[in-house]
Amino acid sequence: MAKWGMVIDLDKCSACQACVVACQAENNIPNSNPESAAKGRNIHWLEMIPFIEEEYPNTQMKLVPRPCMHCEHPPCIKVCPVGATQISSEGIVGQINARCIGCRYCTAACPYTVKSFNWFKPQWAKGMERALNPDVTVRYNGVVEKCTFCHHRLQKAKDKARYEGRELGPDDYIPACVQTCPSEAMYFGDLDNPKSKVAILARSRRAFQLLEDLGTHPKVIYLNEGV
Amino acid sequence: MRQNLFKTIFFTLVCIFFIGEGAGATEQPIQYNHYKHTQELELECSMCHQGVKDKVRATIPSVEVCIECHSEPVTDSPEEEKIREFYSKGEEIPWQRLFRVPEHVFFSHRRHVTVAGIECENCHGDMAKRTKPPSKAPMKISMNKCLACHRKLQAKTDCVSCHR
Numbered sequence: 001m002a003k004w005g006m007v008i009d010l011d012k013c014s015a016c017q018a019c020v021v022a023c024q025a026e027n028n029i030p031n032s033n034p035e036s037a038a039k040g041r042n043i044h045w046l047e048m049i050p051f052i053e054e055e056y057p058n059t060q061m062k063l064v065p066r067p068c069m070h071c072e073h074p075p076c077i078k079v080c081p082v083g084a085t086q087i088s089s090e091g092i093v094g095q096i097n098a099r100c101i102g103c104r105y106c107t108a109a110c111p112y113t114v115k116s117f118n119w120f121k122p123q124w125a126k127g128m129e130r131a132l133n134p135d136v137t138v139r140y141n142g143v144v145e146k147c148t149f150c151h152h153r154l155q156k157a158k159d160k161a162r163y164e165g166r167e168l169g170p171d172d173y174i175p176a177c178v179q180t181c182p183s184e185a186m187y188f189g190d191l192d193n194p195k196s197k198v199a200i201l202a203r204s205r206r207a208f209q210l211l212e213d214l215g216t217h218p219k220v221i222y223l224n225e226g227v
Numbered sequence: 228m229r230q231n232l233f234k235t236i237f238f239t240l241v242c243i244f245f246i247g248e249g250a251g252a253t254e255q256p257i258q259y260n261h262y263k264h265t266q267e268l269e270l271e272c273s274m275c276h277q278g279v280k281d282k283v284r285a286t287i288p289s290v291e292v293c294i295e296c297h298s299e300p301v302t303d304s305p306e307e308e309k310i311r312e313f314y315s316k317g318e319e320i321p322w323q324r325l326f327r328v329p330e331h332v333f334f335s336h337r338r339h340v341t342v343a344g345i346e347c348e349n350c351h352g353d354m355a356k357r358t359k360p361p362s363k364a365p366m367k368i369s370m371n372k373c374l375a376c377h378r379k380l381q382a383k384t385d386c387v388s389c390h391r
Binding site: 086088089090092094096097098135136137138148151152154155156159162163 | 281283329330331333335337338341342383385386387388389390391
């Protein structure tokens with residue numbers, strides 16, 4: 001059974017945020033506005049987290065792309081009272097919006113703050129609502145949403161592969177952010193297959209995970225700069 | 228007083244009639260006979276629902292599909308004449324869909340019909356044997372039914388396998 005994971009090479013990442021835009025477009029994420037931004041209520045499935053390093057005069061800003069970590073032991077699923085967020089046998093932590101009651105326990109439990117609550121009815125700039133992706137449900141207000149590793153792409157890829165009578169290939173299923181990354185800093189694949197690109201990179205000396213000591217075992221692995 | 232009572236009863240009955248009428252009863256534009264096509268003529272479902280074997284959606288046939296056989300009168304049914312009327316006006320037949328899965332569900336016909344070999348009756352009931360279009364779906368589609376079958380056939384029951 002595949003265990004889907006992502007590797008982000010921070011040495012290659014130029015913080016252009018193309019992945020953020022690709023994610024917003026792929027997953028029908030509503031446009032933000034200044035009022036909701038002031039309240040911290042904008043929705044981002046993939047966000048750039050700024051880290052300020054070193055001291056003046058050598059201060060540096062590092063931007064780290066942060067999708068959902070798809071933890072092997074996700075704290076969010078333990079607190080959900082209705083089973084709206086669950087981990088699949090292939091390691092994808094899904095969020096079933098139709099089942100979500102909007103209690104926001106998972107939002108509080110997630111140490112990576114990847115979950116966003118829909119405070120308002122989703123709104124798009126005029127004309128943009130016609131450009132929505134039909135493969136992804138538009139969420140309504142009162143539910144929590146988060147990165148799903150574009151699992152609608154996995155559903156389609158599997159459907160196609162099974163129909164064509166073949167196994168799922170390594171390039172069949174890739175999330176929108178990985179597909180878009182112009183500097184090819186993001187890799188996606190099966191962590192369970194020791195020969196896959198992501199598994200090889202995840203074993204490298206540069207590999208680290210966010211908040212490793214929490215024991216969540218994230219399946220998003222970062223590669224440190226330099227070294 | 229008595230007149231008022233009659234008025235109330237009449238009003239209530241009218242309300243019940245309209246609410247009852249609106250509750251899921253669907254009227255089709257043509258009294259299509261599934262029985263005649265699938266049982267007497269032994270046509271396959273995929274002849275009209277063309278996506279059923281190799282596409283995600285089975286599709287409701289367009290008027291072009293009907294006119295392939297019905298360009299000339301086959302029977303003396305007045306219902307058949309309606310097809311040619313729609314076609315000559317360049318309009319699609321406004322068929323009403325009875326089976327629908329919610330937007331947040333990914334359902335692929337080809338995966339169920341071609342890959343898994345599930346019969347149409349499993350989800351669509353006796354639709355193929357109906358002589359008249361039913362006012363509502365002969366079989367209700369529910370997640371419980373999906374799950375029961377998935378468990379029986381040991382297919383995936385992960386939420387994200389179907390929901391999106």
